[in-house]
Amino acid sequence: MPDHDPSQAPARDLDPDLDPDLEVAVVRLDPGLPVPSYAHPGDAGADLHAAVDVELAPGERALVPTGLSIALPDGYVALVHPRSGLAARHGLSIVNAPGTVDAGYRGEIKVLLINHDPVEPVVLRRGDRIAQLVIQRFERARFVEVGVLPESVRGAGGYGSTGTGSRA
Numbered sequence: 001m002p003d004h005d006p007s008q009a010p011a012r013d014l015d016p017d018l019d020p021d022l023e024v025a026v027v028r029l030d031p032g033l034p035v036p037s038y039a040h041p042g043d044a045g046a047d048l049h050a051a052v053d054v055e056l057a058p059g060e061r062a063l064v065p066t067g068l069s070i071a072l073p074d075g076y077v078a079l080v081h082p083r084s085g086l087a088a089r090h091g092l093s094i095v096n097a098p099g100t101v102d103a104g105y106r107g108e109i110k111v112l113l114i115n116h117d118p119v120e121p122v123v124l125r126r127g128d129r130i131a132q133l134v135i136q137r138f139e140r141a142r143f144v145e146v147g148v149l150p151e152s153v154r155g156a157g158g159y160g161s162t163g164t165g166s167r168a
């Protein structure tokens with residue numbers, strides 16, 4: 001039996017597009033804002049809304065509350081991704097993209113927005129969709145210290161080494 005009252009559940013809980021076996025408990029710290037929702041069937045990201053008005057000068061950043069806290073099942077992480085529309089139109093992004101919301105985190109989800117536009121301020125209003133939350137499974141590795149790593153074709157080449165002959 002679910003331990004929440006089904007009559008309080010939004011209609012999208014019944015959406016066949018959603019995983020019936022993956023429930024994420026959500027507390028609306030700000031009841032005036034909606035729970036995260038997917039805009040279209042098959043979308044990976046559920047939109048997050050700003051809980052406050054914010055104006056970002058060019059180059060300025062701000063930690064913006066979303067009015068939500070969640071409890072993820074063990075083995076899942078929620079990643080806070082930028083929205084491409086805001087990025088393309090206003091240069092708005094996320095400093096630590098993607099932000100990592102750990103399964104054990106019970107605090108308010110916040111979004112560390114930054115205005116990359118060199119000239120124009122970005123003005124956001126409470127309720128605006130500012131980011132999207134992608135829920136993923138993850139693995140926890142055992143890090144085993146060794147003296148020498150196994151060889152590989154790539155070796156230590158990186159940072160644009162492909163095709164340049166550079167090893168750095």
Ligand SMILES: O=c1ccn([C@H]2C[C@H](O)[C@@H](COP(=O)(O)OP(=O)(O)OP(=O)(O)O)O2)c(=O)[nH]1
Nearest residue numbers: 080096098099100101102105108109110111112
């Ligand atoms: O965009 C983000 C990133 C993080 N968090 C919350 C959830 C996450 O579980 C916690 C810690 O995030 P992170 O591990 O990225 O930060 P840290 O600098 O390593 O802090 P801590 O020492 O608390 O882990 O902050 C957010 O609300 N939004």
Ligand SMILES: [Mg+2]
Nearest residue numbers: 100101102105
């Ligand atoms: Mg951390």
